[in-house]
Amino acid sequence: MLKAEIMAIGSELLTPHRTDTNSLWLTGRLNSIGIQVHIKTVVGDDEARLEETIRDALRRSDVIISTGGLGPTEDDVTRKVFSRVTARQLVLDYDVLAAIRQRITSRGYQMTPNNERQALIPRGAVVMPNPNGTAPGIKMEQDGKLIFLLPGPPRENQPMFDDYVMPDLERKSHGVRIATRVLKVVGIGESQLDDKIAPIYNQYTNPTTTILFTDSEIEIHLTASAASLERAAELVDELADKLEEAIGDKLYSMRGESLEQVIGDRLRVKRYTIATAESCTGGLVAERITAVPGASDYFIGSIVSYSNEAKMRLLGVGAELLEKHGPVSGEVAEAMARGVKEWTGATIGVSVTGLAGPGGGTEAVPVGTVYVGIADDVGSANRRMILPGDRHLIRWRASTAALEMIRRRHLL
Amino acid sequence: MLKAEIMAIGSELLTPHRTDTNSLWLTGRLNSIGIQVHIKTVVGDDEARLEETIRDALRRSDVIISTGGLGPTEDDVTRKVFSRVTARQLVLDYDVLAAIRQRITSRGYQMTPNNERQALIPRGAVVMPNPNGTAPGIKMEQDGKLIFLLPGPPRENQPMFDDYVMPDLERKSHGVRIATRVLKVVGIGESQLDDKIAPIYNQYTNPTTTILFTDSEIEIHLTASAASLERAAELVDELADKLEEAIGDKLYSMRGESLEQVIGDRLRVKRYTIATAESCTGGLVAERITAVPGASDYFIGSIVSYSNEAKMRLLGVGAELLEKHGPVSGEVAEAMARGVKEWTGATIGVSVTGLAGPGGGTEAVPVGTVYVGIADDVGSANRRMILPGDRHLIRWRASTAALEMIRRRHLL
Numbered sequence: 001m002l003k004a005e006i007m008a009i010g011s012e013l014l015t016p017h018r019t020d021t022n023s024l025w026l027t028g029r030l031n032s033i034g035i036q037v038h039i040k041t042v043v044g045d046d047e048a049r050l051e052e053t054i055r056d057a058l059r060r061s062d063v064i065i066s067t068g069g070l071g072p073t074e075d076d077v078t079r080k081v082f083s084r085v086t087a088r089q090l091v092l093d094y095d096v097l098a099a100i101r102q103r104i105t106s107r108g109y110q111m112t113p114n115n116e117r118q119a120l121i122p123r124g125a126v127v128m129p130n131p132n133g134t135a136p137g138i139k140m141e142q143d144g145k146l147i148f149l150l151p152g153p154p155r156e157n158q159p160m161f162d163d164y165v166m167p168d169l170e171r172k173s174h175g176v177r178i179a180t181r182v183l184k185v186v187g188i189g190e191s192q193l194d195d196k197i198a199p200i201y202n203q204y205t206n207p208t209t210t211i212l213f214t215d216s217e218i219e220i221h222l223t224a225s226a227a228s229l230e231r232a233a234e235l236v237d238e239l240a241d242k243l244e245e246a247i248g249d250k251l252y253s254m255r256g257e258s259l260e261q262v263i264g265d266r267l268r269v270k271r272y273t274i275a276t277a278e279s280c281t282g283g284l285v286a287e288r289i290t291a292v293p294g295a296s297d298y299f300i301g302s303i304v305s306y307s308n309e310a311k312m313r314l315l316g317v318g319a320e321l322l323e324k325h326g327p328v329s330g331e332v333a334e335a336m337a338r339g340v341k342e343w344t345g346a347t348i349g350v351s352v353t354g355l356a357g358p359g360g361g362t363e364a365v366p367v368g369t370v371y372v373g374i375a376d377d378v379g380s381a382n383r384r385m386i387l388p389g390d391r392h393l394i395r396w397r398a399s400t401a402a403l404e405m406i407r408r409r410h411l412l
Numbered sequence: 413m414l415k416a417e418i419m420a421i422g423s424e425l426l427t428p429h430r431t432d433t434n435s436l437w438l439t440g441r442l443n444s445i446g447i448q449v450h451i452k453t454v455v456g457d458d459e460a461r462l463e464e465t466i467r468d469a470l471r472r473s474d475v476i477i478s479t480g481g482l483g484p485t486e487d488d489v490t491r492k493v494f495s496r497v498t499a500r501q502l503v504l505d506y507d508v509l510a511a512i513r514q515r516i517t518s519r520g521y522q523m524t525p526n527n528e529r530q531a532l533i534p535r536g537a538v539v540m541p542n543p544n545g546t547a548p549g550i551k552m553e554q555d556g557k558l559i560f561l562l563p564g565p566p567r568e569n570q571p572m573f574d575d576y577v578m579p580d581l582e583r584k585s586h587g588v589r590i591a592t593r594v595l596k597v598v599g600i601g602e603s604q605l606d607d608k609i610a611p612i613y614n615q616y617t618n619p620t621t622t623i624l625f626t627d628s629e630i631e632i633h634l635t636a637s638a639a640s641l642e643r644a645a646e647l648v649d650e651l652a653d654k655l656e657e658a659i660g661d662k663l664y665s666m667r668g669e670s671l672e673q674v675i676g677d678r679l680r681v682k683r684y685t686i687a688t689a690e691s692c693t694g695g696l697v698a699e700r701i702t703a704v705p706g707a708s709d710y711f712i713g714s715i716v717s718y719s720n721e722a723k724m725r726l727l728g729v730g731a732e733l734l735e736k737h738g739p740v741s742g743e744v745a746e747a748m749a750r751g752v753k754e755w756t757g758a759t760i761g762v763s764v765t766g767l768a769g770p771g772g773g774t775e776a777v778p779v780g781t782v783y784v785g786i787a788d789d790v791g792s793a794n795r796r797m798i799l800p801g802d803r804h805l806i807r808w809r810a811s812t813a814a815l816e817m818i819r820r821r822h823l824l
Binding site (some may be wrong): 012013014015016017018019020021023024025027028031036037038039040041042043044046049052053056060210212219221276278281282283284285286287289290291293294295296299300301302303304305306307309310313314343344345357358359391392395 | 424425426427428429430431432433435436437439440443448449450451452453454455456458461464465468472622624631633688690693694695696697698699701702703705706707708711712713714715716717718719721722725726755756757769770771803804807
């Protein structure tokens with residue numbers, strides 16, 4: 001199996017403010033043709049350090065993919081140092097130079113000597129054109145190892161990778177093909193889920209199963225390899241179906257879609273409309289629902305009622321209800337859901353009220369206490385939970401609980 | 413100057429789903445005492461690969477900080493491989509074992525043989541206690557190089573770093589102290605800003621100036637080094653003041669605070685209250701305002717009116733106004749702002765209406781067209797912009813424009 005190494009080049013990636021993220025997408029593409037990434041490095045514009053890192057990479061890896069450092073300035077040393085390590089001269093490529101000049105002058109800019117630097121190509125290397133920027137990519141073979149130098153911006157390096165790197169690697173990867181599936185689960189604890197599904201996925205070594213815990217849900221990643229993509233897909237589908245049967249309706253996505261996408265699709269099919277009334281989540285539920293393109297098909301509106309007065313004025317929550325039960329209560333959650341349903345005329349009203357902290361907690365209502373309410377033409381209901389985490393996490397988890405309540409009561 | 417290397421250990425960090433992020437925080441702390449990170453590596457649980465990487469690190473770096481791989485399972489090979497490379501035996505530490513047993517049994521769990529593994533310490537190494545998890549950290553000195561093995565989770569490795577790593581490194585870093593400041597700017601283009609400030613910051617080599625562009629604003633990072641923290645702080649303050657003078661009121665933060673924090677603080681001081689009416693941002697403006705703890709002091713509520721009907725019913729926008737100007741118009745933006753101000757009784761009403769796409773654009777109203785409206789006791793106003801980017805970016809930039817409109821009209 002081919003061993004790949006990804007090298008991110010750029011001093012800004014060694015600061016507290018930026019780090020390499022290109023490698024995530026690249027790893028996904030490499031994995032899809034059966035190539036594992038066995039090490040990643042991040043280096044700056046320091047020539048000596050980069051030279052050493054390239055030598056180490058040539059020693060240990062079959063495929064080396066670098067991102068960054070192909071720009072026009074003095075700091076962009078990728079071309080120079082790879083040439084030195086592979087003992088190739090840098091040669092001005094007139095075709096590349098013409099393409100760069102064309103790109104720059106067509107935008108009304110002046111060509112500078114710096115731009116010419118980007119047309120210097122190691123002797124014997126192949127140029128990978130860059131329709132989305134001035135820096136072309138470069139590929140070369142050295143002692144049987146494949147080297148690909150890509151520009152840093154994702155919108156430049158991703159199309160280049162698919163067009164010029166993938167075909168080479170597919171030929172080298174001896175026909176292994178990989179299929180992946182992501183299943184998503186909400187509303188069940190990790191150990192409880194694992195008790196249910198470990199006896200199933202442990203029977204398989206192909207596909208492999210990886211379980212990831214995110215802030216408010218669980219992802220199950222299945223990866224199968226086979227001689228054809230069709231066969232690999234069959235393998236993941238078979239295990240995915242067994243897991244779906246075992247997990248039941250806590251599994252909301254069989255293809256990696258987000259909860260808000262799944263809900264949106266089903267609301268559209270059922271011709272339901274929805275509105276939200278939010279207190280502690282401050283608009284996050286509405287924001288997540290409307291992040292999906294086309295949400296206007298089913299989302300009518302939202303009222304964020306942060307103060308008691310706003311709950312009364314905007315949602316018609318009764319003063320005596322607020323007085324008797326407090327703003328963080330199941331009764332107020334249901335009244336908010338009914339209020340927004342009535343005001344907007346939506347099929348379903350959903351609400352969140354709670355205490356996201358950090359201050360304001362009491363023994364009766366500790367930080368993290370959240371009520372989710374829902375109202376429809378039949379009536380209303382609520383659910384209480386105490387969510388762990390900081391303000392950000394509590395708000396996020398509360399918004400997920402509200403979305404999950406919609407799915408569970410109306411969309412199964 | 414000491415050269416540090418950060419090594420993230422764990423096979424999950426070589427998948428398309430997770431990568432090292434610990435190094436960002438660690439780099440910030442290291443930089444604060446004058447230590448630069450000159451290379452970062454990410455390796456899996458493969459013993460041979462890790463051994464090689466550690467040997468490379470000992471060759472090139474003065475300080476090696478690893479995160480991860482200290483857990484109780486077979487896959488957690490950090491302890492074992494570092495011991496091998498430094499030619500130390502792994503010795504069971506009875507104090508550590510007792511601490512682990514205490515932690516596990518106090519929670520009602522059974523101690524397993526796997527847990528005992530975490531009490532194996534390389535001979536001559538020093539244990540760094542972990543009050544937030546079972547895996548203790550380990551530090552050792554090898555041929556004058558400092559090695560620190562930290563657990564993977566940030567809430568475990570960050571306090572451990574501050575308590576047990578920083579004091580050692582401060583002693584080694586020869587008294588160099590670093591001060592940093594982050595200035596934030598909104599509402600001005602990058603080249604326009606650079607024209608203004610480059611002649612100023614180019615006069616200084618200490619502090620150094622780094623300019624970062626984020627989705628909707630610009631950050632200016634200043635870093636100064638000196639023999640004392642006070643002197644370093646004076647150096648950054650001096651340049652920060654000059655930059656503030658040159659940039660003027662587009663500079664909204666002198667200490668890295670977010671726009672929503674700055675606005676919140678000033679609203680509280682001025683005893684203003686605020687409410688938002690949102691269409692294309694779907695609640696994002698309210699969500700950002702309420703992400704700041706204590707926002708209930710000045711935030712009353714929000715109405716998300718996605719459909720025309722919701723704009724009429726919830727905000728009192730006139731049907732003829734919608735008919736005549738369309739929902740994406742300055743007139744409707746102002747009517748929304750007035751509507752939400754009236755409904756909520758807030759001092760200031762702010763609104764956003766626009767087209768975030770990807771579909772729905774026309775020649776007259778292309779995707780990215782956004783109007784921000786504002787209303788107060790004096791009257792109302794609006795601003796039109798055409799924002800670049802995808803749906804997510806357009807929504808984010810529109811929310812920033814709304815926040816900036818509040819700041820500019822009421823809080824300068």
